[in-house]
Amino acid sequence: MxxxxxxxxxFCFGVNNAINKTEELLKLEKNIYCLGEIIHNKQVIDKLKNEGIKFIEKIEEAANGCKLIIRAHGVAPEVYKKAKEKNIQLFDFTCPKVLKLHEQVNDVKKDSYIFLIGEKEHPEIIGTQGFAGRNISIIQDENDIDIAIKKLQSSHMKKLYIVAQTTASVQKFNMYTEKILEQINDVDIEINKSICDxxxxxxxxxxxxxxxxxxxxxxxxxxxxxxxxxxxxxxxxxxxxxxxxxxxxxxxxxxxxxxxxxxxxxxxxxxxxxxxxxxxxxx
Ligand code: SF4
Incomplete structure (x- = not known):
């Protein structure tokens, strides 16, 4: 055979970075919170729990003044704001490539409508959406394309920015972008194939x-x-x-x-x- x-x-670079930094941190601190599972792997999560990490789903569950890890997927600006209000010390291990995506949508949001191709419930999408403001549609499957185009038209914006979740399928991104291009001809379109290498x-x-x-x-x-x-x-x-x-x-x-x-x-x-x-x- x-x-x-x-x-x-x-492990990709972003996950490796978050795990290594968490392990370094554990040598100095115990009782650390982590917002969401640091990676989608039960064995690693169980090990980190035993070493003192408390995994929580919402920032509201974190104690005032605690130490909190932000994983590679990143979070929305609202989370940073709440952390500040609760006097939480953040250890931000958001992958640099996800941070770049946040910056890119933040930069174009004033004059462009954004189509973000990815999974609606994925933490990276939820975080990125927070940086993009109101003029954004998430396209998870083909059925979302028509709805997104209607929203773009009713926004009366003249620029469209198409971008992807860093872990989106290349094949789907190309297919959906092609379908969008076929249906839109009266706005300027910028395509950012932000799928991570x-x-x-x-x-x-x-x-x-x-x-x-x-x-x-x-x-x-x-x-x-x-x-x-x-x-x-x-x-x-x-x-x-x-x-x-x-x-x-x-x-x-x-x-x-x-x-x-x-x-x-x-x-x-x-x-x-x-x-x-x-x-x-x-x-
Ligand atoms: S952006 Fe790429 S390197 Fe960063 S966490 Fe996602 S898959 Fe990994």
């Missing part, structure tokens, strides 16, 4: 590997959006499975294949990828 492991599998290269690698193997294993948290995208790319080319750890492997099924591909989302630790690889190599 041949096993091909994606060279880009595992880490995401783009991982998607390209997953596509390449899945075209060469019989079965593809994608490792990552079930709620990790970039892992879900890798899975949807892979399954277009070969039979694929999205697993969280080696315990989810269907060994009997895998035995039927001769060429297996492995890749992992941007928040999957190397150790978990290694464990899966070793399990397969035993066969």
């Amino acid at each position: 041949e096993v091909v492991v994606g060279k880009l599998s595992g 880490s995401t783009r290269l991982r998607q390209e690698e997953a596509e390449k590997i899945s075209k060469k193997v019989d079965y593809m294993i994608i490792i990552g948290g079930k709620n990790s959006s970039n892992t879900q995208k890798l899975y949807s790319i892979a399954k277009e080319n070969c039979e694929s499975i999205h697993i969280q750890t080696k315990e989810d492997l269907d060994i009997e099924k895998i035995k039927k294949y001769s060429k297996i591909g492995i890749t992992a989302g941007a928040s999957t630790p190397k150790e978990i990828i290694k464990n899966v690889e070793e399990e397969i190599k035993k066969l």
